[in-house]
Amino acid sequence: MTVEGTTERVLRLLALLQRRPSWTAGELAAELGVTDRSVRRDVERLRALGYPVHATAGVGGGYQLGAGTRLPPLLLDDEEAIATAVSLRMASGGTVAGAGEAALRALAKLDQVMPPRLRAEVRAVHGATETLVGPGVEIDAELLVTLARACRDAVRVRFTYTGRDGAPGERTVEPVRMVATGRRWYLMAWDVERADWRTFRLDRMRDAAATTWRFRAREHPDPVAYVQRAVTEAPYRHVARIRLRAPVERVRELVPPQVGRVEDDRDGWCVLVTGGVELDLIAMHVARLGFEARVLAPPELREAAARLARRMAELSR
Structure with missing residues (x-):
């Protein structure tokens, strides 16, 4: 095998070791399409590059990637590692659209090989900045x-x-x-x-x-659908279903996912599912959307909408 082929295989081995906590030599050999002996040689190559690959013998033994005593020279120097970790923490907090989950995966991998002295530096930088603060909510x-x-x-x-x-x-x-x-x-x-x-x-x-x-x-x-259903319906006394004459994409722009779930319907309509403590508040928020609406459930929401309409008529006089 060429040097390029060996290097590619070693990088694939590193990716496998980062995927889960422990692998047997046979499992790695099967994934890489090589012999157990080749796996042992590639593990030694990784160790020579600074990656702490631990081996345990006996039943249930195997290889696992440990926390690093120094940052592997193939990737980042100290300053780059600190900058990358801080950036990933910011992205995992939602400041970079669409990057949160990928940033968390990358941060978990980087944290695994980062030595304690660099972890302390990252915590110090993070502690001095507002990177994961939302409106009234702060996550460690x-x-x-x-x-x-x-x-x-x-x-x-x-x-x-x-x-x-x-x-x-x-x-x-x-x-x-x-x-x-x-x-x-x-x-x-x-x-x-x-x-x-x-x-x-x-x-x-x-x-x-x-x-x-x-x-x-x-x-x-599905985790996303399950969490959305839990936060938009479960905590509330009333759960309403309202049919709206509007494109589903437009309604989703106006209704945050933590407020309501929008389902596509036929002939240019969609269905909004949302919860609330008071039906009057649900009726008011639906009216503010500005679309033609039909109440599907509960029937009491129609009565709440009628009360709201009477109040608005009195206010207009």
Whole structure:
């Protein structure tokens, strides 16, 4: 094999080691299409470049990529590493449109090989800036990294969670995906004690820690749709369905995903599903959209709209 071919294979090996916590030599050999002996040689090449690849013998043993004692020279120097990590933290907080999830994956990989002295520098820079602050909500960057790793490695997470009633409680979950709505971050996970899927607001979590308990991935709903349904319907006393004569893209521009779900319908109509504490407020917000509307449910929303119309008529006089 040529030098170029060997280099490409070593880079593929590095990508595999970053994908999950542990691999056997046989699994790596099968993925790379080489012998176990070639895998051992390539592991030594990675070690020579500064990547800390650990090997364990016996049943269940294998190779895993450890935390670095120095930054691998192939990638970044110290200043570049600090700048990249800070930029990724900013992107993971939603300041770069569409880059949040990819930034978290990259940040988790970079944090894994970054030595402690550089981690301290990144925390110092981050602590002196407003990188992950939304309107009234601040998320700890270390929490994002902890949950991103747990999702990637399929390990359970324990944390203290403050519910809607304000009471804190201990939770153990099997995390699947984090979803950002623009104002808040949510985690979709399997709640072990309740044996059901749940969403958790990250700003209500405290003392989150990944365990060593690995879990087998379950069949799960689409995380984005599940979180959107949870934040637009579950917390509210009333859930309304309103048919609007408007393109679905236009309504989605006006209604944030954390406020309502917009479903495509036929003949130039769409359906808005939204929740609220008071039906009068739902009627007012729908009226402000400015589109022809038909109430599908609940019937009481029509009565609320009629009351609102009478008030507006009296106000206009």
